[in-house]
Amino acid sequence: MTYWWLILGMAAITFLMRYSLFAWPNLRFPPVVRQGLHYVPTAVLTAIVVPGMLLPDGAHWRLSLDNVYLLAGVMSIGIAAISRSLLATIGGGLLVFFLLRWAMGQM
């Protein structure tokens, strides 16, 4: 029963943040804010992906050639730049990651 309350609490918190600015559909942001919001996709997605590539354990830098997260991440960026295709990037990235992992005996 407690778990259900926790789940409902999590749902409420998450929903309120997602709905936060949809609640005022007629609100207009000043130009500076609008300009800043243009960078949200790049900023947030970079903040999610880059630490996962450079600090795969969440604590230590691993700038080495046996860091599969870094190698597969760089390959994915390359695939994205060349193919401009989301499917190729995700599928290719997964494939490269697991192949490298297997080749380096890290499975």
Add this chain to the structure above:
Amino acid sequence: MSRNQFFVRGLRDSVPMLVGIAPFGIIFGTLAGVGGLTLWQAVGMSMFVYAGSAQFIVISLMSAGAGALVILLTTFIVNLRHVLYSATLQPQVQGMPQRWRLLLAFWLTDETFAIVQRHYLVHGRTPLAHWYWLGVASSLYACWVSSSLVACCLVRRFPTWRVGDLSSRCWQLSSVSSCPCCATSRRSPPRWSRARLPC
């Protein structure tokens, strides 16, 4: 284009993301299924919270016996980025009826945001663009909930398959390129899944 064409185009554009989401739904379903949650609590989390990275972290917090306040605060911090998504897409919901805004807000995840924001950047705001948004969002939601449900049912029905082992192994291996939303929480497999690892 008609409503249906917009909707179908949204479904189509969501397919690449499904490749990244389904494996994580399966991993979530198995981890949650072998933990302290009932089947419906595990699937209910996917249905009502619908936020991958927060769900993974909370599952491991629950197994570590964390208190309610810690769990709710963690959910808040991990999901705070959604306020930015909400702000970025806010100009597109102007004039939209309340029920549309509620539904699209509930379905606003990293992946939905990435696809829909790109659509608005490329095509601008057209009168039926929210049908495209609906197509993307409903498809990703269906994928997340159904993959969690199927995995959770399987791991409970066939515990001897040791699907949990496989899943926690995948969890440890999971790649940044596959699901950016889960990458932040990748390093904390739940205690019970570690205990079940053969190695």
